Amino acid sequence: MLKIAQIQFNPKLGDCDFNLEKITTFLKMASNSDLIVLPELANSGYKFDNIDHAKSIANTKSCINYYRFLANFSKDNNVSIVSGYLEKDGDDLYNSSLYVSPNGIFGKYRKIHLFMDEKNIFKPGNLGLPLFSIKNYKFGILICFDYLFPEIWRIMGLKGADFIVHPSNLITQNAYKVVPAQAIMNGYYVITSNRIGTEGDITFCGNSFVSDTRGNIISEMEGNTEGVKFTTINPLLSRNKMITTGNHIFDDRLPDNYEELLDYKA
Amino acid sequence: MLKIAQIQFNPKLGDCDFNLEKITTFLKMASNSDLIVLPELANSGYKFDNIDHAKSIANTKSCINYYRFLANFSKDNNVSIVSGYLEKDGDDLYNSSLYVSPNGIFGKYRKIHLFMDEKNIFKPGNLGLPLFSIKNYKFGILICFDYLFPEIWRIMGLKGADFIVHPSNLITQNAYKVVPAQAIMNGYYVITSNRIGTEGDITFCGNSFVSDTRGNIISEMEGNTEGVKFTTINPLLSRNKMITTGNHIFDDRLPDNYEELLDYKA
Numbered sequence: 001m002l003k004i005a006q007i008q009f010n011p012k013l014g015d016c017d018f019n020l021e022k023i024t025t026f027l028k029m030a031s032n033s034d035l036i037v038l039p040e041l042a043n044s045g046y047k048f049d050n051i052d053h054a055k056s057i058a059n060t061k062s063c064i065n066y067y068r069f070l071a072n073f074s075k076d077n078n079v080s081i082v083s084g085y086l087e088k089d090g091d092d093l094y095n096s097s098l099y100v101s102p103n104g105i106f107g108k109y110r111k112i113h114l115f116m117d118e119k120n121i122f123k124p125g126n127l128g129l130p131l132f133s134i135k136n137y138k139f140g141i142l143i144c145f146d147y148l149f150p151e152i153w154r155i156m157g158l159k160g161a162d163f164i165v166h167p168s169n170l171i172t173q174n175a176y177k178v179v180p181a182q183a184i185m186n187g188y189y190v191i192t193s194n195r196i197g198t199e200g201d202i203t204f205c206g207n208s209f210v211s212d213t214r215g216n217i218i219s220e221m222e223g224n225t226e227g228v229k230f231t232t233i234n235p236l237l238s239r240n241k242m243i244t245t246g247n248h249i250f251d252d253r254l255p256d257n258y259e260e261l262l263d264y265k266a
Numbered sequence: 267m268l269k270i271a272q273i274q275f276n277p278k279l280g281d282c283d284f285n286l287e288k289i290t291t292f293l294k295m296a297s298n299s300d301l302i303v304l305p306e307l308a309n310s311g312y313k314f315d316n317i318d319h320a321k322s323i324a325n326t327k328s329c330i331n332y333y334r335f336l337a338n339f340s341k342d343n344n345v346s347i348v349s350g351y352l353e354k355d356g357d358d359l360y361n362s363s364l365y366v367s368p369n370g371i372f373g374k375y376r377k378i379h380l381f382m383d384e385k386n387i388f389k390p391g392n393l394g395l396p397l398f399s400i401k402n403y404k405f406g407i408l409i410c411f412d413y414l415f416p417e418i419w420r421i422m423g424l425k426g427a428d429f430i431v432h433p434s435n436l437i438t439q440n441a442y443k444v445v446p447a448q449a450i451m452n453g454y455y456v457i458t459s460n461r462i463g464t465e466g467d468i469t470f471c472g473n474s475f476v477s478d479t480r481g482n483i484i485s486e487m488e489g490n491t492e493g494v495k496f497t498t499i500n501p502l503l504s505r506n507k508m509i510t511t512g513n514h515i516f517d518d519r520l521p522d523n524y525e526e527l528l529d530y531k532a
Contacts, residue, residue: 115510115512124520129523148509150419150451151527154417158529178447181443184444247381250530252380255417259528264516264519264521
């Protein structure tokens with residue numbers, strides 16, 4: 001079993017010091033768990049004016065030190081953490097998520113599918129679709145708009161993910177229709193941690209949720225409140241891929257029929 | 267615009283004469299439409315005892331003549347029809363769907379992903395994932411349990427399907443979670459025609475429905491009644507793949523990240 005703590009909050013655009021203070025408060029509230037999951041871009045806020053604006057935020061000391069900040073909290077409190085964050089690598093920015101754990105295991109995923117104006121700010125993720133480990137379980141990370149691309153959910157399932165962690169800055173209800181379907185089709189849990197608040201013309205819709213391996217929403221936060229929600233999941237249930245007594249959702253695939261998937265050119 | 271007529275009914279296992287009579291009644295009720303959609307295995311019923319039982323049904327005259335029966339009705343009434351049916355080809359059985367239209371266009375899809383005991387009766391479909399045309403629109407056919415495999419929905423979207431016709435014998439509510447997600451991810455309509463009734467220990471759940479291109483259920487039949495339901499769809503909406511002003515659901519795919527999809531071996 002794995003005790004998950006989801007943090008839903010309202011980061012302040014560009015004010016990393018403020019955000020890290022707020023995150024600290026919530027991390028303390030959430031620390032009695034195995035894995036804490038924060039939203040996308042938790043340290044920076046979302047709606048940058050342009051790439052220079054985003055870079056100026058990425059260059060602040062507290063933004064640069066976000067990894068160290070999380071790793072220290074993880075070690076000091078014996079809890080693992082996944083958090084979306086603003087990442088600067090050389091001259092490039094990525095919309096990334098970090099994984100830190102008290103035993104020093106470290107992981108990173110860079111968002112592949114960029115939403116709207118993110119295309120003017122970030123490079124698409126170039127680290128592939130790694131899995132990470134916690135206890136005896138494996139998980140993958142996808143970020144927000146990635147939810148719309150069944151290919152990557154499927155790959156993570158086929159590679160053996162027991163659950164997907166999904167830091168988000170969602171603004172529509174589409175994910176509530178699509179994410180549980182990904183859970184059913186791949187037989188794993190999904191933990192979607194969303195933010196709240198408004199930046200410019202964008203309002204984030206909260207409702208952080210956990211989908212079980214059969215697409216049932218087993219935990220859901222409110223639409224417009226900050227807080228921490230605990231949910232215990234049993235990732236061993238994800239190892240059972242028999243959706244009926246006669247159907248294994250992966251072994252029943254017939255990939256000879258799927259080759260056209262890679263034919264389409266944009 | 268396309269006027270769809272869904273037929274939801276209770277076929278009688280093994281009694282093709284009875285079924286064709288019943289289907290005739292419903293086809294007449296449905297004929298003032300562009301496309302009539304019947305459930306899976308509409309002419310034969312579902313729960314065969316074994317392959318010999320299924321073959322004995324497939325060999326009856328009314329079962330063999332189902333194509334001719336549908337083609338004649340189509341021509342006489344100037345309406346296109348998709349129907350699931352029991353298909354015998356040489357010594358093999360397929361869980362198939364026919365498409366007939368008044369101008370003589372004919373199409374066939376053989377169910378690829380077989381459910382439970384179907385594996386003891388049918389061969390997996392070997393005709394790939396064809397698209398068919400009606401007016402100026404293109405559509406694909408998937409059958410019932412195929413709904414769980416995102417690969418084939420995606421391929422039909424990438425090939426230009428404006429809608430998917432989905433003859434079914436559904437027994438759980440999972441499809442109601444998964445099918446609208448396929449519609450959103452691929453930006454097309456889905457028409458799911460389900461049967462009702464009980465055969466042995468299986469009860470079929472009705473609730474035939476239509477999902478629009480954004481995953482909204484725009485039409486739904488009751489759980490346990492026979493009948494015809496008309497729904498007008500605008501397949502031109504499926505040509506707009508911009509899910510935001512900055513995101514094209516197909517062109518935003520980054521297939522370099524998807525190659526692992528074909529790696530998994532059962």
